[in-house]
Amino acid sequence: MAAKLIDGKAFAASVRERVGEHVSRLVKEHGIQPGLAVVLVGENPASEVYVRSKGKATKEAGMKSVEHKLDEKTSEADLLSLIDELNRDETIHGILVQLPVPDHIDAEKVLAAIDPAKDVDGFHISNVGLLGTGQKSMVPCTPLGCLMMLRDHHGSLSGMEAVVIGRSNIVGKPMAQLLLKDSCTVTIAHSRTKDLPGVVRRADIVVAAVGRPNMVTADWIKPGTTVIDVGINRIEKEGGGTRLVGDVDFDDVSKVAGAITPVPGGVGPMTIACLLANTVTACCRANGLAEPEGLTA
Numbered sequence: 193m194a195a196k197l198i199d200g201k202a203f204a205a206s207v208r209e210r211v212g213e214h215v216s217r218l219v220k221e222h223g224i225q226p227g228l229a230v231v232l233v234g235e236n237p238a239s240e241v242y243v244r245s246k247g248k249a250t251k252e253a254g255m256k257s258v259e260h261k262l263d264e265k266t267s268e269a270d271l272l273s274l275i276d277e278l279n280r281d282e283t284i285h286g287i288l289v290q291l292p293v294p295d296h297i298d299a300e301k302v303l304a305a306i307d308p309a310k311d312v313d314g315f316h317i318s319n320v321g322l323l324g325t326g327q328k329s330m331v332p333c334t335p336l337g338c339l340m341m342l343r344d345h346h347g348s349l350s351g352m353e354a355v356v357i358g359r360s361n362i363v364g365k366p367m368a369q370l371l372l373k374d375s376c377t378v379t380i381a382h383s384r385t386k387d388l389p390g391v392v393r394r395a396d397i398v399v400a401a402v403g404r405p406n407m408v409t410a411d412w413i414k415p416g417t418t419v420i421d422v423g424i425n426r427i428e429k430e431g432g433g434t435r436l437v438g439d440v441d442f443d444d445v446s447k448v449a450g451a452i453t454p455v456p457g458g459v460g461p462m463t464i465a466c467l468l469a470n471t472v473t474a475c476c477r478a479n480g481l482a483e484p485e486g487l488t489a
C-alpha cells in the first residue's frame with residue numbers, strides 16, 4: 193500500500209477529547225452542561241446502532257444525552273410536538289432527528305421545525321442558506337468531519353481540484369460548499385454524470401458519498417490523490433455474515449492514492465465526534481460564550 197492511511201478513529205478520539213475538555217470548562221466555570229437530544233422514529237437496526245453510539249459518546253464527553261425512541265406509527269403531529277418541547281427545553285442545546293423517518297412523515301417539515309440554533313445536523317434550510325452564503329451556521333457533521341481530516345492532512349486546500357461524488361442534501365451538497373469555502377475548485381458528480389471516471393481522474397481530492405460498494409477503482413484515481421470514503425455499505429461476506437465496505441475499492445485505490453480513509457474507522461467516527469463538537473458550539477452560542485477553536489468550519 194502506497195497511500196497514507198487517514199485514521200478517522202484516532203482523529204475522532206482527539207476531537208472528542210477536546211470537546212470533553214471544553215465541556216468540563218463549561219460545567220466548572222459556568223455551571224452549564226451541554227445537552228443533546230436524539231430522536232429515533234421506528235425500528236431500523238442500523239439507526240439503532242448509530243443512536244446508541246451517539247448516546248455513549250455524548251456521555252463520555254461529559255454532556256447530557258437524551259434519547260427519544262418513538263413508535264414506527266408515531267404521527268407527524270406527535271413528532272412535531274416533541275420537537276417543539278425540545279426547542280423550548282433550556283437543558284437541550286442540540287436536537288437530532290435520525291434519518292430516514294417513516295414514509296408517512298414529511299422529513300422536510302420535521303427538519304424545518306427544529307430551532308436552527310439547536311440544529312446540530314445543520315439540515316435546517318436556514319443553516320443550509322447561511323452556509324451557502326458564507327455566514328456562520330451549524331455545519332453538517334459528516335462533511336465537517338471530512339473537512340477536518342482534509343485540513344489536517346493538507347493544511348491549506350486552496351486551489352485544489354475537488355470532486356464530490358453524490359449530491360444529497362446531507363453529504364454531497366454541504367461537502368461541496370465547505371470545499372468551495374476553502375477555495376477548492378469543486379465539481380459535484382452524480383448518477384447522470386457523463387464519464388464519471390474521467391471527471392474523477394482530474395481530482396486532487398475525491399469525496400465519495402454514493403452508497404455503492406467499492407464503486408471507485410484505482411483506474412479512476414490520479415496518483416497521489418486524497419480519497420475520502422463516506423460510503424457505509426453492509427455486504428455479504430464469502431462464507432456467511434456481513435461486513436462494512438465503503439464506496440471506494442480500498443485495496444485497489446490505496447495502491448495509487450496519496451492518502452485514503454478506511455471504512456470502518458474513517459468518516460463514520462468523525463461524524464459522531466463532529467456531532468459532539470456541534471453540540472458544544474450550539475451551547476456556547478446559546479449562552480454567549482466563546483466557542484471551542486478548531487471544532488467548527
Ligand SMILES: NC(=O)C1=CN([C@@H]2O[C@H](COP(=O)(O)OP(=O)(O)OC[C@H]3O[C@@H](n4cnc5c(N)ncnc54)[C@H](OP(=O)(O)O)[C@@H]3O)[C@@H](O)[C@H]2O)C=CC1
Nearest residue numbers: 334358359360363382383401402403422423424459460463
Ligand atoms: N459515514 C457517515 O457518517 C455517513 C455515511 N453515509 C453513507 O454515505 C453514502 C451516501 O449517503 P447519502 O448522501 O445519504 O445518499 P443518497 O442516496 O441520498 O445520495 C447518493 C448520491 O449518489 C449518487 N449516485 C448514485 N448512484 C451513482 C452512480 N452510479 N454514479 C454516480 N453517482 C451516483 C446519487 O445521484 P442522483 O442524485 O443522481 O440520484 C446521489 O446524489 C451512503 O453509503 C450512506 O450510508 C451517509 C451519511 C453519513
Ligand SMILES: Nc1nc(=O)c2c([nH]1)NC[C@@H]1CN(c3ccc(C(=O)N[C@@H](CCC(=O)O)C(=O)O)cc3)C=[N+]21
Nearest residue numbers: 242288289290291292313333424456457458460461463
Ligand atoms: N439526522 C441524521 N444525522 C446523521 O448524521 C445520520 C443520520 N441522520 N442517519 C444515518 C446517517 C449515517 N450516519 C453514520 C454515523 C456514524 C457511523 C459510524 O460510526 N460508522 C462506523 C462503523 C459503525 C458500524 O460498525 O456499523 C465506522 O465507519 O467506523 C456511520 C454512519 C449518520 N447519519
Ligand SMILES: [Mg+2]
Nearest residue numbers: 332333334463
Ligand atoms: Mg451527518
